[in-house]
Amino acid sequence: MIKVFITDDHYMVVEGIRSLLMNEHDIELIGSASTVASCKAFLAHQLPDVLLLDISLPDGNGIDLCKELKQKYPGLYILGLSTFNQASYISEMMDNGASGYVLKNATQKELTEAIRLAHIGKTYMAFEVAKTLHTAKLETNDKIILSRREKEVLNLIKNGFTNTEIAATLHLSVNTVDTYRKSLLTKLDAKNTADLVRLAFMYKLISLE
Known part of the structure; x- marks a missing residue:
């Protein structure tokens, strides 16, 4: 069973992801946090396999937190979660150790594929995100x-x-x-x-x- 934890300050996003994952036989959502502080507090006591991490949080940002968490918990797989499909955000998140970048308009298939790939140590990149990075590289x-x-x-x-x-x-x-x-x-x-x-x-x- 792949244990997943969400850190996002939007209730609708968390509930939306919960509903997308609830019928997956191999994925279990073990909780959620809405701030950097509450995320750290949870991880200090229990580690998920995959963390869905929002880029923008009330008391910090997911990009810096990703780097900090990967240094502290090397075995934790992190997927960036955001509405921002911008090359700078994507690149920074990946450079800081994320295993992928998921947009908040992702389908159930995209989300579950990202989680499963991250769990086995592979990188997930949605077509839309990969296209943004490719364009930025050409520029x-x-x-x-x-x-x-x-x-x-x-x-x-x-x-x-x-x-x-x-x-x-x-x-x-x-x-x-x-x-x-x-x-x-x-x-x-x-x-x-x-x-x-x-x-x-x-x-x-x-x-x-």
Whole structure:
């Protein structure tokens, strides 16, 4: 049985989800909270398998709470729950450890699929949400302009070259290569080299060839 908990400050939303889940043989709704504080209080005593977490709450926001809860309870699967189909909200929620993002106009099939996928450690993304993210990525790609040298450095980074190896290959100083690497991290808003390569593939700045 998949134990589900809801944190949302709208009674109608909670009751609507309750009615959608009540006849599911493998899903049990074990409770709900309407604030960040009451959610934390419940989780301190009992952990669900999946938490449906609203983005906007009276005493905080679900994005920050998601990050905090994932750090404290790594085994807890969290699904963002919101009316906001905006790339910034979706991306932040996913970056903070959410297993998916469910819109409040989701159908019963979408909601139960999201819960079941989250429960087995997979990510759920509704078509509408995925489309929003895809569009945002295309727009971001249009805004990222790399110089010829940056593209050369990026491709060598993709192939696992170190700064020293890149410097030797391109006949540059190691300091110059380091400057290019830092510039690429900034332009793609990447946290580290692995993230840089992932984002570069996502934005189609590099290929597998």
